Amino acid sequence: MPLHHLSYQSTALLSVSDTVMQDLLAKSRTYNTAHEVSGMLLYRDGQFVQVLEGEESVVRALYEKIRRDPRHTDVVKLADEPLTQRKFGAWAMAYRP
Numbered sequence: 001m002p003l004h005h006l007s008y009q010s011t012a013l014l015s016v017s018d019t020v021m022q023d024l025l026a027k028s029r030t031y032n033t034a035h036e037v038s039g040m041l042l043y044r045d046g047q048f049v050q051v052l053e054g055e056e057s058v059v060r061a062l063y064e065k066i067r068r069d070p071r072h073t074d075v076v077k078l079a080d081e082p083l084t085q086r087k088f089g090a091w092a093m094a095y096r097p
């Protein structure tokens with residue numbers, strides 16, 4: 001099953017309070033663990049950058065859901081390519097504010 005890497009940047013529409021982020025992260029980590037998706041999410045000055053790694057069809061389906069999420073806008077894809085080895089294999093979704 002081919003591994004894939006997809007990353008994007010976006011503009012947050014939620015006020016990224018700790019509670020909202022913690023809730024989003026908790027749900028994301030549960031989903032990502034169950035679907036063998038790894039990656040990381042950065043947040044700074046109202047901008048997100050996220051890296052998603054996993055089986056190609058799973059990553060694409062998740063990206064489509066995330067892209068339509070009303071909590072952010074101006075989603076711009078940064079990379080969309082095959083991956084030989086995971087770079088964030090230890091993290092269901094690492095987060096750095």
Ligand SMILES: Cc1cc2nc3c(=O)[nH]c(=O)nc-3n(C[C@H](O)[C@H](O)[C@H](O)COP(=O)(O)O)c2cc1C
Nearest residue numbers: 024027028029031032048050065066069071072093
């Ligand atoms: C910046 C951002 C990053 C997200 N990252 C993930 C993620 O890594 N995994 C995940 O399952 N959901 C993530 N979500 C949430 C999804 O957009 C979506 O709400 C979630 O997959 C549940 O979708 P559903 O209710 O249609 O099943 C993220 C949302 C935002 C705004």
